Amino acid sequence: MSAIAFTLSSRTSPITVADYRERARKALPAMIWAYVDGGAEDELTLRANVDDFDKWALRSRVLTGNEGQGLSAKVGNTALDLPVFLSPTGMTGLIQWTGERAAARAAERVGTRAVISTASSYTVEEIADATSENHFFQLYPWTSVRTGESLAKKFIDRAHHAGYSALFVTVDVPVTGNREGERKRGMGIPPTLSPSRVLDAARKPRWAYNFLKHQRISSRMLVDERGAAAAVRSAQKQVSLLRPELCWDDLAKIRDLWDGPMYVKGILDPDDAAAAVRLGADGIVVSNHGGRQLDSALSSIEALPAVVDRVGGSGGVPVYLDGGIRRGSDVVKALALGATAVGIGRPYVYGLAVGGEDGVAHVLEIFREEIARTLTLMGVRDIAELDRSHIMRRGASFRSQE
Secondary structure, three states: OOHHHHHHOOOOOOOOHHHHHHHHHHHOOHHHHHHHHOOOOOOHHHHHHHHHHHHEEEOOOOOOOOOOOEOOEEEOOEEEOOOEEEOOOOOHHHOOOOHHHHHHHHHHHHOOOEEEOOOOOOOHHHHHHHOOOOOEEEEOOOOOOOOOOOHHHHHHHHHHHOOOOEEEEEOOOOOOOOOHHHHHOOOOOOOOOOHHHHHHHHOOHHHHHHHHHHOOOOOOOOOOOOOHHHHHHHHHHHHHHOOOOOOHHHHHHHHHHOOOOEEEEEEOOHHHHHHHHHOOOOEEEEOOHHHOOOOOOOOHHHHHHHHHHHHOOOOOOOEEEEOOOOOHHHHHHHHHOOOOOEEEOHHHHHHHHHHHHHHHHHHHHHHHHHHHHHHHHHOOOEHHHOOHHHEEEOOOOHHHHO
């Protein structure tokens, strides 16, 4: 085990993302767990994001003499030591008070980066001050840039001045998804407390203590203050800023405002991917917002091949994926289908809930070890060698793959 996990080392230390998930579930109040692990409506897409990886099998070649050591990838001008970065996840201070600041520090310790959400519990400046490397900024295009409203421009300017090196524009939230599980457990907008929910939180004393002491529970880019009232105001403000009428012209304006690599996140349709590239996107993130928006949408891994075929490949733009990644073998499957790298959301949040910065770093190390082991067992030396010849639909014959 890596020295990164030293504070977690014990006979019962987590060894898989699933272990971290179970410990996180036990560490958090039910209403917070609903926010972490729930999805929209019947959660069909949430489950498909994970389950659809099982539809693919990896081809194993033996006696190749290859050890899977080449794990480096790239986002923009930033080299990563492994093909996994941290996807934007809002208000992680609700999960553990050190939130996105700890996550970003953990990412750079392991040789990768974090994408910091517009809805972060820390400002972009606070995170930049607490880290040594350049990270990436995720923009919700709240309000229309075309009509002269300047909130998006302010966020872009702040991220630029704080040293963020790439912009991820999330485009799949014209309205908030119908997250019924959150609403039933009090995490609607605004959040609602009841005696039973307060009692449940009190049964998690470590979480409750840090919640009350640090109060990192609002979106600090919107409301620069702490406390429950600020959290309610920031949640209400986020909803009020959503604009279903946003269109491709708004994305074009954002492209003009950001002088650096720009990736469009939340794409499932290859026609949308092509439109984004025509407007100057430097890459695409295939994502359905973790199954938290449109239920019954395609899973990310099912949508990936068609997007890669349209805009990726030789001479195209890099295509990234998030949604459903739980194992190193999932990462390898995504790379074999054409992804350049993948983002993880819930897995790192599980680590944050259990062990703060060290928990996030350990989750990333688990992915590193699993990816390297998977490549070695496949007979592949470097992730750069992966292509569709290394993967096949489960149940298909070799002849049908030709």
